[in-house]
Amino acid sequence: MDLLDLTEHGRWTTAPAAVTKEPDGSLLVTADEGSDAWRHTSYGFVHDTEHALVAPMPRRGAVEVTFVLDGSEQFDQAGVFLRVSETDWIKAGVEVSDGVAQLGAVVTHGTSDWSVAPVPDWLGRPVTIRASRDGDAVTVRARVDEEDWRLVRVAHLDPDAEVEAGLFCAAPTRAGLTVRFTAVRLGPPDEALHG
Template identity: 70%
Template sequence: MQDLVAAGAWTNEPERAVLDGDVLRVTAVEGSDAWRTTSYGFVHDSEHALLQLTEGSFAVEASFVLDHSEQFDQAGVFLRVDDRNWIKGGVEFSDGVQQLGAVVTHEFSDWSVAPVPEWAGRVVTVRASRDGDAVTIRAWADGEEPRLVRVAHLAADAVVSAGLFCAAPTRAGLTVTFTGYRGGAPDTSLH
C-alpha cells in the first residue's frame, strides 16, 4: 500500500486519504463516479482512483472492508487508458444490496452485477489481471475462493495506469478502508 501511495497519482483528489501503516482510509467526495453516457445520458469522470503506470502484462489487487450502505457506494480496482477507455471492477451498493460487478468503458460504459449480500462487513479482494488484449476480473471475500467476474477487451497496445478506486455518487461521508494493495504477474489461466 505504501508504494502505491508514494508513487501513484489520484485521477481526482478525494476529500481525505489517510495512510495508517498498511491501511489507507479514503473519504470520497459526494457525487464522485465513473460512467459514460449509456442509459443515463451523462458523463462522470470524478472517481477517486489512485493509479500507477503499468507496462505489458500485470495484475493488481485491492482489498477493502465492505461496509457500503448508500446507493452506488463503490470500491475496487481501476484500469485507465484515458477518459473514454477504462475498466473498473469491484463491489457497489445498488438497490439495497451489495453487488459484485464491473463497468467496461470503450467510449460508452456497460455494467454487469451479481448480488453478494453475504459479503457485507467482510474484507473483499478484487483482482484485475491484464494479459495481451484481455483483462480478467476476479473477486472474493476472505475465506472464499476467487470467483470470475468478467473477461473484457482492452487493446493490447494500450498504455494503462492501474490501482484502487472508490466513489460515492449519491452521498457525502463514504470512507473506504483499504486493507491491502498488491501488484504482480498476470494470472496464468482463465479458469
C-alpha cells in the same frame, strides 16, 4: 507495487475528500459526494470524478486490491480501476445498488456497460478484486476473505494501451463514505482463464 508504493508514487485521478494512513498500514479514503465513473449508456451523463489512486501497469501483469466497504447508500462503491484515458477504462468491485451489495464491473470504450451479481454478505468484510491483463484481455476475479476466486468478467483491452491501475472508490449519492484499503499487489498475470 504495494499500498505504500502506490501512495508514494501513484496519482489520484480525482483527489478524494480525505486520505488517512493508519498505523496498521491501511489507507482510509473518504469520497466526495457525487464522485463516480460512467459514460453515457442508459443514464445519458458522463462522470469522470472517481477517486482512483493509480500507477503504471505492465502489458502483462495483474493488480489486486483488498478493501472493506461498509457502504449503505445507492451506488457506494470500491475496488480496482484500470485507466487508459477518460474514454477507456475498467472498474470492478463491490457497489451498493437498490439496497444490495453487488459484485460487478463497468467496461468503458467510449460508452459504459455494467454487469452485477448480488453479494449481500460481502459488506464489511475484506474483499479482494484481481484484474489480470494479458494480450487483448483483462480477466477480473474476486473473493471475500480467503474464499475461492470467482470469475467476474473477461473484457477487451487494447494490448498496446498504456494503462494505469490501482484502487478506487466513489459515492455518487452522498457525502461521508469512507473505505478502508488494506492491500494493493502487482504481480504476474493469471496463467489461464480456466483452471
